[in-house]
Amino acid sequence: MKGLKKQRRIQIIVLATIAMVAAFGAFYIAAPDALQFFRSPSEVAETPPPPNELFRIGGLVEEGSLVRGQGETITFRVTDGGASVPVAYTGVLPDLFGEGEGMVGTGRYIDGVFQATEILARHDETYMPAEVIDALKEQGVYQEPNG
Known part of the structure; x- marks a missing residue:
C-alpha cells in the first residue's frame, strides 16, 4: 500500500513538471516579445545588444538633442x-515628452541607433519608472522630485 502511494505521488510530480514546462513553452512561442529586458543607456553603450533583440531603454531626454x-x-x-x-x-x-524629462522606449538597437517602436513618457511631474530611477541613481544624476 505504501509503495502505491509513493508511486502515485511521483507520477503527480512528474505530470505537474511536464505541465509547467509545456505552459512556459506555449507562452514563449505565443508571445516571444513579451519577455523584454530593460537596459540603461550606459549598459547599451558598454555592451550593445544584437539588432534582433527587442528591449526597453530608459532615462532622460538629453537637453538640446530633440x-x-x-x-x-x-x-x-x-x-x-x-x-x-x-x-x-x-x-x-x-x-x-520633452527634453530633460524621463522616458522609456521599446525597440531595437540597429547600427548604433535605438529604433523605437513605442515611446512612453512619465504621466505626471512626479512619476518615473523604477528602472529609470535605478539607472539614474547608479550614475549619480537622479534628483528627488519636489513635491
Whole structure:
C-alpha cells in the first residue's frame, strides 16, 4: 500500500513538471516579445545588444538633442548621466515628452541607433519608472522630485 502511494505521488510530480514546462513553452512561442529586458543607456553603450533583440531603454531626454525632422521621424538622445544613446522614432510622441524629462522606449538597437517602436513618457511631474530611477541613481544624476 505504501509503495502505491509513493508511486502515485511521483507520477503527480512528474505530470505537474511536464505541465509547467509545456505552459512556459506555449507562452514563449505565443508571445516571444513579451519577455523584454530593460537596459540603461550606459549598459547599451558598454555592451550593445544584437539588432534582433527587442528591449526597453530608459532615462532622460538629453537637453538640446530633440530634432523634429521634415517627415514623421523624431530623433533625440536618451541619457542616464553616464552615457547617451541616439534614438529614432516615427510616430506621435506623448504630450508630456520633452527634453530633460524621463522616458522609456521599446525597440531595437540597429547600427548604433535605438529604433523605437513605442515611446512612453512619465504621466505626471512626479512619476518615473523604477528602472529609470535605478539607472539614474547608479550614475549619480537622479534628483528627488519636489513635491
